[in-house]
Amino acid sequence: MTLHFRESIEELVRARTSWRAYEPWILTSGDLAELEKSLASLPPPPFGSALRHVVVPARSDDGTTLRGLHTYGFISNAAGFVVGVLGEDAYGLEDFGYVTECFVLHCTDRGLGTCWLGGTFDRSSFSRRADVHDHEQIPAVVAFGKPTALRGMRDRLIRLGAGSHKRKPLEELVCCSGKGGTGALSTLSPELQTALEAGRLAPSASNKQPWRFLVDGPEVHLYLHRDERYRGLGKTLGLVDLQRLDLGIVMAHLDLVLTARGHTCTWVVEADPPSFPGDLAEYRCTLIY
Ligand SMILES: Cc1cc2nc3c(=O)[nH]c(=O)nc-3n(C[C@H](O)[C@H](O)[C@H](O)COP(=O)(O)O)c2cc1C
Missing domain, CATH: 3.40.109.10 (NADH Oxidase)
Structure with a gap:
């Protein structure tokens, strides 16, 4: 089912x-x-x-x-x-x-x-x-x-405190300079743009939106851009790493949009992934669609 x-x-x-x-x-x-x-x-x-x-x-x-x-x-x-x-x-x-x-x-x-x-x-x-x-x-x-x-x-x-209605612009979240990329969001396929936009709107703990995406040919690498102070606070309180839950949430948004458009999505962890440019973002996984 x-x-x-x-x-x-x-x-x-x-x-x-x-x-x-x-x-x-x-x-x-x-x-x-x-x-x-x-x-x-x-x-x-x-x-x-x-x-x-x-x-x-x-x-x-x-x-x-x-x-x-x-x-x-x-x-x-x-x-x-x-x-x-x-x-x-x-x-x-x-x-x-x-x-x-x-x-x-x-x-x-x-x-x-x-x-x-x-x-x-x-x-x-x-x-x-x-x-x-x-x-x-x-x-x-x-x-x-x-x-x-x-x-x-x-x-x-609460929404005011968390800034819940705000989202980071895609330009801040997505790097399009991977294999074959020109660096411009507008050159991505419309369906990938739609999927990334659905990712952008995902919920996250305290609305931190810790995800970053590197478009690399037919793959999208996902990274965590951690808020270290937030993570430290979470550890002190005994919480799980909530930003990894956020990453799973954004994975679902990308996957559901692409699957609805006829793609088969596979998730892998690559042994030698590219780094997210100019950022201290931690690689977590890759979507192949
Ligand atoms: C992993 C996770 C934990 C969350 N924990 C709480 C919480 O403890 N209390 C709360 O009121 N909202 C919580 N939220 C909701 C977020 O504050 C909310 O998703 C974010 O501010 C964006 O707002 P939106 O969901 O209305 O788009 C959590 C969300 C996520 C994804």
Whole structure:
């Protein structure tokens, strides 16, 4: 079974924003079965990591619990959470970001609001509800629900703080000087430009947008341009490397757009990748399409 979107993927990418306040909705067993069916149809992780997702209905104390788990912002009235559980694979965080973002876009397609939450979920009530074992971790969860008609004041303040409505221009993110490249974005194929634009609009922790792309003939190399202070803070708080989740999220956006246009996307880690010019960006993986 594969994930089927009703809307075009470009439209879903544009429509998705993080939503933090929801209408009251108590999930029925039918709702849960429907969500579990969607989870079962998510694409496999590109690097084959062991991961699974569990839908947990919200409890009245979840809002308070989340604040103690180093998430930021306030979630009110979520119907439930999709808790992702990951093993110990080398590219597990990227795989987790990729597969979970496919679920997020599926929710957007079904009119649901979502918000990624990065926090210290291990040993929390989320961990117990998802039956997490010793060798597993919860890198992040996604709150979901029926979005309120208008954004609440608190949500607007969080968005203001994170600069959520802003995105870096493609010129800052993409280098087109790889094999056969002229350096100009406008010379890329329209479908690759569309895919990169969908990547640009992806959500990221604190809206850091840590991704960089080097277009190299039929390949696109992906790099992490880390915010070291942010990473240091995350380590101090005991968070996973959230910027690697961001990279997985952007991988999903590129992949879904190109796949919708008939390409077969393969993800590899190259032994001797080119460096991203003039930047301290760390190579992570390559898309061949
Ligand atoms: C890995 C990850 C972790 C996030 N953690 C939180 C969080 O703890 N609290 C929160 O309110 N938003 C969180 N967000 C949402 C981001 O703030 C949001 O994606 C970003 O500001 C861009 O806004 P947009 O999603 O509305 O486009 C997270 C997003 C990602 C991808």
